[in-house]
Amino acid sequence: MAIANSRRAFLTAKVVRPALPRPLGALAEAQFAELCTGCGDCARICPEGIIMRDGAELPVMDLNAGACTFCGACTEACETGALVPGQAWLWRARVDEACMSRQGIACRACEDHCDAQAIRFRLITGGRAEPRIETGLCTGCGACIASCPTGAITLHQNTQDTEVRPC
Ligand code: SF4
Ligand code: SF4
Ligand code: SF4
Structure with a gap:
């Protein structure tokens, strides 16, 4: 139910580019928002503990909490296709x-x-x-x-x- 609610809230909001980076491997924002369920698997597996939730309950990287090592664990953990290996990191x-x-x-x-x-x-x-x-x-x-x-x-x-x- 929580996932459904967060997803509904997000889909009724305007899709804008997030101010903070999505986890490594994130698809373009519109596709990411469509696929990400907000399950939190990426956040739980991140050894650096830098993946948080944004206002739409979707994951973003909080680099005030630490640095990304580009280990790829978050990408591998995502079962929905919202995070996919090989995406360019343009940040x-x-x-x-x-x-x-x-x-x-x-x-x-x-x-x-x-x-x-x-x-x-x-x-x-x-x-x-x-x-x-x-x-x-x-x-x-x-x-x-x-x-x-x-x-x-x-x-x-x-x-x-x-x-x-x-x-
Ligand atoms: S690549 Fe590794 S360190 Fe960076 S956000 Fe993903 S799990 Fe965390
Ligand atoms: S300048 Fe770039 S490579 Fe150096 S610490 Fe900052 S983000 Fe990392
Ligand atoms: S593991 Fe994938 S679907 Fe789950 S919150 Fe992270 S990006 Fe979204």
């Missing part, structure tokens, strides 16, 4: 204006947490340093997100260069 990190380093406060926490070495800092005026995320190196794992004291980093489905703009 990449982006830094916004809340970054302390951009304001002249020493901080390199995100760089320290990025195993892919995708974050570089460029000195700019006033003793400030601007973070630059190389999308070619960024895996979209989200390990940098929880490390940021001001919550300046989020993931976006964006294959473009994510360099923050100068003030």
Whole structure:
């Protein structure tokens, strides 16, 4: 009954691209929403404990809770076809204006947490340093997100260069 209710609630709502990533292997949003029953199998099996429910009771990855290792367990656990192996992972990190380093406060926490070495800092005026995320190196794992004291980093489905703009 809970599944039926959540599904009905979702299907009566407008299908929009979620602000947070669906689990690894998710089909395009409309297809995902049609197939996902909200059973929670993906969330239960995730060893990192980063799969939560959104307002429609469907799974999203909360990268403030940890990083995705791309282990694929969530994809394998899904029996409905909502998560399918081989789907491209297009999410990449982006830094916004809340970054302390951009304001002249020493901080390199995100760089320290990025195993892919995708974050570089460029000195700019006033003793400030601007973070630059190389999308070619960024895996979209989200390990940098929880490390940021001001919550300046989020993931976006964006294959473009994510360099923050100068003030
Ligand atoms: S790929 Fe692994 S770590 Fe990432 S969300 Fe799925 S189960 Fe969790
Ligand atoms: S296992 Fe599949 S059907 Fe179940 S909640 Fe996760 S994505 Fe949806
Ligand atoms: S999402 Fe992962 S790979 Fe990309 S910048 Fe953050 S820590 Fe590095």
